[in-house]
Amino acid sequence: MLKFEGARSEKNCITISSLVGTKKSHSELKVGNGVKILRKDPVLRVQGLTKQIGAKKIVDKVSFEVYPGEIFGFLGPNGAGKTTTIRMIVGLSAISEGDVWIKGVSLKKNFEQAIAHVGGIVENPELYKFLTGYQNLLHFWRMCKGVSKERIDEVVRIVGLEKRIHEKVKTYSLGMRQRLGLAQALLHSPSILILDEPTNGLDPAGIREFRDLLKKLAAETGLAVFVSSHILSEMELMCDRIGIIQQGKLIEVKEVRDFVDAEEEHAVLFLIDPLPEADSYLKKMFPDYQLTVTEDGILAKIKREQIPDLNAMLVTHGIRVYGIQKATKTLEDRFLEITGGGQIA
DSSP: OOOOTTEEETTTTEEEOOOOOBOOOOSEEEETTEEEEOOSSOSEEEEEEEEEETTEEEEEEEEEEEOTTOEEEEEOBTTSSHHHHHHHHTTSSOOSEEEEEETTEETTTOHHHHHTTEEEEESSOOOOTTSBHHHHHHHHHTTOTTOOTHHHHHHHHHHTOTTTTTSBGGGOOHHHHHHHHHHHHHTTOOSEEEEESTTTTOOHHHHHHHHHHHHHHHHHHOOEEEEEOSOHHHHHHHOSEEEEEETTEEEEEEEHHHHHTOOSEEEEEEEEESHHHHHHHHHHHOTTSEEEEOSSSEEEEEEGGGHHHHHHHHHHTTOEEEEEEEEOOOHHHHHHHHHTSOOBO
């Protein structure tokens, strides 16, 4: 259930509280060590989305797609147009050009039918704290046409609130309120969840629980998830694909593993002894290699296939190699490289 302030539609179960391109054509998305098969038709298709105020384009021809069963992360520095894009996707801001299709329905031409497929949480969900969790869900259920009352118990089980659902919300922790907000968003069985900073204020355990819950929902039910967050380490663990927007333009859309492992050459740390002799030997034998002496060994920027050859030469020369470690870049490293160090919003 998408929540915005001051607007209701009983027909499509929309209750609203505060909400402050690259096209992927193939139908497979690698997740972890396996492969998740995605249907061909996207749940969310954003095409040429533009927001112009006066002569200034806040968002400029942004296009991307989100498929069933995937978690799509949306990143951008402050002022990049991320929040404006999200507001247009959910109909809170007028679209200057382009369109948004949700389950194949145009947001511009048929808003109520399109938005009925969307559930959303924006930061901390707005709930009635003087009511119990169940009473909150019952209140929103009454606005949902065609949803059975048994669905309330079902979403409570999904988010793991069975033991506390009949207690007042004012006694809930922030993590429990997020779970109740998620139950509310799932009440009408949406096809996509749109989440803006869903883990704000949660402790590490709460963040992990929320992440695991989203991944389980996406994997087991085919629910698509579109999420923005400034916690890059969490986005790296949670998302299947990442889109980065800068100065109003979508500059990258890739699978997370492609973002963090995009370079042909890798930084590889050789834990060796004796260090001075190894440094002298490598610089003599490989003058074109980028080599750096560290406290623990020598860091070499080389291609993957060169690692065993370099190791063999060190051992043959009498240099002891105690370990080889590949220094993998994080999503944060890649984000700062792509955006030129822009502050994440």
